[in-house]
Amino acid sequence: MKLALSLTLLTAALGLASLMLGYAPLPPRAVLGGLVGAGDPLHVMVMQEIRLPRTALAVLVGAALGLSGAAMQGYLRNPLAEPGLIGVSGSAALGAVIALQSGLAAAFALALPLTALLFALGAVGLILLLAGPRGGSLTLILAGIAVSALAGALTSLALNLSSNPYATFEIVFWMMGSLADRSLSHLALAAPLIALGGATLLTLGRGLDALTLGEDGAQALGISMTSLRLRLLFGTAAAVGAATAVAGAVGFVGLVVPHLLRPLCGARPSRLLWASALGGAAMLLTADIAVRLVLPERDLKLGVVMALIGAPLFLHLIYKTRRAG
Amino acid sequence: MGDGAPGRVVSLNVCTDQLALLLGAPGQLVSVSRLAHDPRSSAMAGAARAIPANGASAEEVVLLRPDLVVAGSYTARATVEMLLRLGYRVERFEPARSLEDARENIRRMGALLGREAEAAEVLAAFDRRLAALADQPERRPVVAYYLPFNETAGTRSLTGEILAAAGMENLSEARGLPYGGRLPLEALVLAHPDLILVSQPYDSPAQATSMLQHPALQATGTLRQVVDSPNWICGTPAVLDAVAAMRALREEWEATQ
Amino acid sequence: MSLLALDQLTVTRGQCPVVDSVSLTVEPGECVGLIGPNGAGKTTLLRAALGLLPHRGRSSLATLSARDRARAAAWLPQSREIAWPVTVETLVALGRLPHDSRAGRVQARAVETALERMELGAFRHRKATALSGGEQARVLIARALAQEAPLLLADEPVAGLDPASQIFTLQVFEALAREGHAVLVSLHDLTLAARHCTRLVLLDRGRVAADGPPLEVLTEARLAEVFHLRGHMLETPHGPLLQPLDVLR
Numbered sequence: 001m002k003l004a005l006s007l008t009l010l011t012a013a014l015g016l017a018s019l020m021l022g023y024a025p026l027p028p029r030a031v032l033g034g035l036v037g038a039g040d041p042l043h044v045m046v047m048q049e050i051r052l053p054r055t056a057l058a059v060l061v062g063a064a065l066g067l068s069g070a071a072m073q074g075y076l077r078n079p080l081a082e083p084g085l086i087g088v089s090g091s092a093a094l095g096a097v098i099a100l101q102s103g104l105a106a107a108f109a110l111a112l113p114l115t116a117l118l119f120a121l122g123a124v125g126l127i128l129l130l131a132g133p134r135g136g137s138l139t140l141i142l143a144g145i146a147v148s149a150l151a152g153a154l155t156s157l158a159l160n161l162s163s164n165p166y167a168t169f170e171i172v173f174w175m176m177g178s179l180a181d182r183s184l185s186h187l188a189l190a191a192p193l194i195a196l197g198g199a200t201l202l203t204l205g206r207g208l209d210a211l212t213l214g215e216d217g218a219q220a221l222g223i224s225m226t227s228l229r230l231r232l233l234f235g236t237a238a239a240v241g242a243a244t245a246v247a248g249a250v251g252f253v254g255l256v257v258p259h260l261l262r263p264l265c266g267a268r269p270s271r272l273l274w275a276s277a278l279g280g281a282a283m284l285l286t287a288d289i290a291v292r293l294v295l296p297e298r299d300l301k302l303g304v305v306m307a308l309i310g311a312p313l314f315l316h317l318i319y320k321t322r323r324a325g
Numbered sequence: 326m327g328d329g330a331p332g333r334v335v336s337l338n339v340c341t342d343q344l345a346l347l348l349g350a351p352g353q354l355v356s357v358s359r360l361a362h363d364p365r366s367s368a369m370a371g372a373a374r375a376i377p378a379n380g381a382s383a384e385e386v387v388l389l390r391p392d393l394v395v396a397g398s399y400t401a402r403a404t405v406e407m408l409l410r411l412g413y414r415v416e417r418f419e420p421a422r423s424l425e426d427a428r429e430n431i432r433r434m435g436a437l438l439g440r441e442a443e444a445a446e447v448l449a450a451f452d453r454r455l456a457a458l459a460d461q462p463e464r465r466p467v468v469a470y471y472l473p474f475n476e477t478a479g480t481r482s483l484t485g486e487i488l489a490a491a492g493m494e495n496l497s498e499a500r501g502l503p504y505g506g507r508l509p510l511e512a513l514v515l516a517h518p519d520l521i522l523v524s525q526p527y528d529s530p531a532q533a534t535s536m537l538q539h540p541a542l543q544a545t546g547t548l549r550q551v552v553d554s555p556n557w558i559c560g561t562p563a564v565l566d567a568v569a570a571m572r573a574l575r576e577e578w579e580a581t582q
Numbered sequence: 583m584s585l586l587a588l589d590q591l592t593v594t595r596g597q598c599p600v601v602d603s604v605s606l607t608v609e610p611g612e613c614v615g616l617i618g619p620n621g622a623g624k625t626t627l628l629r630a631a632l633g634l635l636p637h638r639g640r641s642s643l644a645t646l647s648a649r650d651r652a653r654a655a656a657w658l659p660q661s662r663e664i665a666w667p668v669t670v671e672t673l674v675a676l677g678r679l680p681h682d683s684r685a686g687r688v689q690a691r692a693v694e695t696a697l698e699r700m701e702l703g704a705f706r707h708r709k710a711t712a713l714s715g716g717e718q719a720r721v722l723i724a725r726a727l728a729q730e731a732p733l734l735l736a737d738e739p740v741a742g743l744d745p746a747s748q749i750f751t752l753q754v755f756e757a758l759a760r761e762g763h764a765v766l767v768s769l770h771d772l773t774l775a776a777r778h779c780t781r782l783v784l785l786d787r788g789r790v791a792a793d794g795p796p797l798e799v800l801t802e803a804r805l806a807e808v809f810h811l812r813g814h815m816l817e818t819p820h821g822p823l824l825q826p827l828d829v830l831r
Contacts, residue, residue, distance in 0.1 A: 022384045023380060023382045023384045023385045024384055024385055024388045042387065042388065042390065045387060045411060046384055046387055046388065049407070049410070049411055050383055050384050050387070050407065051384070077663075077665040077666075105402065106402075109406045109409075109410070112402070166399040166420075167399075169399075170399060170402070178403075180382060180401070180403060180404070181382060181383045181401065181403040181404045181406075181407045182403060182407075183403075183406065183407050183410055185410065186403075206679060209676060209679065210676060210679055211665065212664060212665045212666050212668060212673065212676060213659075213663060213664070213665075213676060213722075213725070214659060214661055214663035214665070216629070216634060216657070216659040216661070217657065217659055217663065219632075219634055219648075220632055220634070220651075220652060220655075220656070220657035220659075221652050221676070221677075221679045221680055221729075222648040222649040222651065222652030222653075222679065222680045223648070223679075224648055262666075266668055266669060266672060267666040267667045267668045267709075268666070268668055268672060269666065296380065297359065297380060299380065
């Protein structure tokens with residue numbers, strides 16, 4: 001309970017900081033007033049249409065990535081697992097790249113995230129086809145690696161064939177991840193899917209706890225491995241697919257957050273699920289705040305900052321583990 | 326300035342920066358992109374210094390209370406969509422791919438800013454100068470404009486038209502690459518054009534650009550550096566400065582024949 | 583009411599039957615030892631009986647729903663996997679998963695009883711992965727006990743344990759049987775099996791070669807035929823003792 005409270009408070013504080021931060025300084029009264037629709041209409045517009053969706057998306061995307069990372073690690077019983085393993089983020093990126101290359105992205109607003117989402121869901125369908133709803137976790141990983149590799153290869157091909165340097169830059173920058181200028185319509189697209197996927201993943205708690213005893217042990221405790229696997233795939237596809245579709249490729253959250261919080265959860269997979277959701281939201285908010293504070297004139301991308309925070313943190317964790325073990 | 330003309334204009338792209346700077350009424354252009362101040366990208370960096378720069382984020386633009394936003398067609402998609410969503414008028418300009426495109430962009434910017442008369446003047450001066458510069462000499466040097474990533478500029482590009490106006494023949498024409506395309510270093514050297522043009526190097530080396538200083542190219546003796554790159558990028562009257570520079574280069578070459 | 587009824591249970595891998603038409607029942611109060619050489623099909627039989635493997639024939643457990651089956655039988659797999667460094671108490675409490683999670687006090691009592699029975703009281707807050715192999719085995723057995731299922735199926739639960747731990751574990755199983763539960767445990771140590779089990783089932787290449795009290799099953803002829811072993815079955819004042827002497831080719 002204490003953990004839940006502290007993580008929630010941390011996320012709320014970071015969320016507030018994120019709302020207060022922007023490219024133009026707004027006094028706290030303007031911030032709070034603008035949120036509820038009072039005061040200078042321009043400030044209301046900035047708060048409600050620009051800062052609010054960005055902060056809300058940072059929370060949702062971070063939660064989606066943290067939660068699915070914890071679910072993946074719990075299911076595969078491997079602390080190195082992360083949501084990208086089943087190829088959802090790579091396929092979403094491929095969808096976005098194709099939309100940008102083909103010019104589809106310019107056809108209508110949200111064409112880009114919708115295409116990315118479509119490809120993410122398609123990837124999961126492909127994985128189900130390859131690995132089947134039954135079978136061990138090894139086939140799942142292998143299918144995910146295959147799909148990831150294919151998506152990566154096709155993305156590189158698209159970049160290779162791109163004759164337009166501007167389009168190439170657009171693709172590369174999209175792939176670095178960003179929440180800049182995401183609007184309420186992005187939020188409307190991503191939020192329901194992240195909520196649905198997240199809710200699905202949260203039901204995995206009982207099954208993941210049982211998996212502590214291995215697949216045989218879990219099955220004998222009455223857990224259906226098929227149901228677990230399908231819920232994992234669907235939940236991850238919806239949550240991570242939607243998150244990548246609007247924010248681009250942001251790594252490390254799903255890998256590092258469960259690692260950090262595992263000792264605080266007594267290593268219980270069920271507790272780690274919601275803890276990682278909150279932790280992921282907090283971590284992504286931190287990165288997005290850093291994007292706006294550090295070198296704002298150089299336009300640092302979210303995925304880059306996240307990697308710069310995540311990689312040293314991960315190295316530190318490994319070092320600590322080595323010393324202890 | 327007419328009644329319908331936008332009082333506050335914000336520009337998000339280095340080319341629209343320069344067009345608006347050129348044609349706008351005093352005080353009409355309130356913000357330019359950061360690149361406008363960079364002499365490596367902007368031919369009007371000096372004039373632009375008086376105008377504050379923006380980081381092309383929707384929040385900054387909104388707080389500038391613009392009547393009109395001008396941007397390039399490749400300016401950050403999310404930002405442009407956000408501004409449109411919030412009800413701002415955003416006009417996107419494609420990069421100029423020919424001298425005709427440049428003229429059209431000038432005319433269009435003039436219309437958008439309510440400065441048609443000024444635009445007409447600029448265009449008239451443009452046409453006069455172009456007519457004076459462009460000629461068809463008897464001997465035209467075969468020229469290749471070599472770009473990063475082993476690309477060569479085609480005839481149907483702004484670069485290509487600058488070369489043509491200066492009385493040069495473009496190698497890509499003979500190679501069947503009207504829109505430009507990949508020309509390996511070997512092929513370029515063996516084709517032995519009269520002049521090989523490259524733009525000046527960046528401060529930070531990159532494989533794609535350092536290749537433009539390759540010893541093989543230097544050994545040909547026909548390598549020439551273009552030192553006024555900003556004039557070539559955007560479809561502004563500055564392209565005529567580029568034409569003039571190329572004409573001078575051509576005359577220099579003629580003298581050695 | 584038998585706790586387990588197998589009828590012509592058959593498991594094939596390709597064309598080969600790994601378990602071949604096995605029929606047996608287990609009644610409350612029995613501690614049944616499942617013995618046989620390596621590859622006889624002991625693990626396969628147990629897993630098929632639980633419905634974890636596709637099979638032909640019938641198993642009374644496999645026909646139950648997953649939840650009912652988990653309440654009817656507790657399974658101790660051979661691989662003593664503990665995936666995460668959870669506390670001993672948490673691990674033992676996993677045995678309560680098949681039961682209603684809202685009955686808090688009942689859950690806590692069952693976990694307490696299991697911890698006491700396996701003498702794990704001092705370990706309850708320690709990380710299960712930081713314990714020795716023998717201690718971990720005790721923790722996993724406690725988990726199975728916490729499940730409070732009438733039937734316990736255990737696959738090689740004492741392999742790799744020191745003699746004291748082996749005897750301790752089998753004494754727990756005997757006690758369970760006396761209390762009205764039933765235990766089906768596969769073992770390699772024939773002396774242990776003979777001393778602590780009420781009944782032995784001998785498996786040879788997938789078929790039941792013998793089923794009855796230990797002294798009837800463990801004859802020297804059977805040792806030779808099934809185990810390829812020359813040995814002595816001795817009757818000592820302290821109970822039966824098998825002395826393996828030589829390998830027969």
